[in-house]
Amino acid sequence: MDDPLAHLPGYALRRAANATMAELAERLQPIGLRVIDASVLLLIGNRRDITSSRIGRMFDIQRANMVPLLARIEDAGLIARVPIDGKSQAVVLTPAGEAKRKEAETITARFEDELLARVPPAHRDHLLPALHALWRGP
Amino acid sequence: MDDPLAHLPGYALRRAANATMAELAERLQPIGLRVIDASVLLLIGNRRDITSSRIGRMFDIQRANMVPLLARIEDAGLIARVPIDGKSQAVVLTPAGEAKRKEAETITARFEDELLARVPPAHRDHLLPALHALWRGP
DNA sequence: TATTGTTATACTCTATAACTATA
């Protein structure tokens, strides 16, 4: 396609992220999860002290936008709320949520393995450190 | 923040892409461009034969979604349409568009340099090849 | 005073279907 922007790392980064996320979305669709849903289930895991605000902070999602997100996952029966104190509530997995988390884990683990396998061996071990430098700083 | 998903390449890829694109958007805001606007101006360059459909194909944007995108850039006086035949029209830069393209080029070139500089030297030369393998295949 | 959870709202980005006109 002769893309004159292909040599730009920021551009290639966005294209690679878009392509891989679209593929992961496809693989999660059969179990009824979006990418962000699977991320939330994996993040919660067996913790019983994680709040909506904290999930939002981890994923850089505004508190306000967590409301419909968690509501949808809750309506699917995958999470429940457990009061911590008068104003905070833990978000925890239901049994169905834990089962779904395991499915999501299988799919994403396989997907991440395949992603790495696509990177030529000479570059493979450099990908994650390079991405972390761009995302989280040095 | 102790992110249990940080070791996943796909997750790190998305986070790195989001962070860098947000930063580029900030840098382009002073000259009134979005990231996609700058990409379009850079892609057109001095070509006089590129169509809306072709830009869409290059960037994986649906034809239908190119309409409001180009309309906005056209309303800003940066591009014009030149008929190729009865059904196709070239999208070309106006003089103002060419001036804006130069500004965008300066900003993005500097930004891309800085991005690479953030990657530790040992990993730097591996980033682009690794991203290309994920995006465009082997 | 700061934080949690929430409502409401608006804007961007993306996906799909359908239509007209031309190659």
Added chain:
DNA sequence: TATAGTTATAGAGTATAACAATA
């Protein structure tokens, strides 16, 4: 028959402001 350009629309994702209740 395939492609270009367009309209309309719906679904996501994201950002901001505001509010009540609690720490």
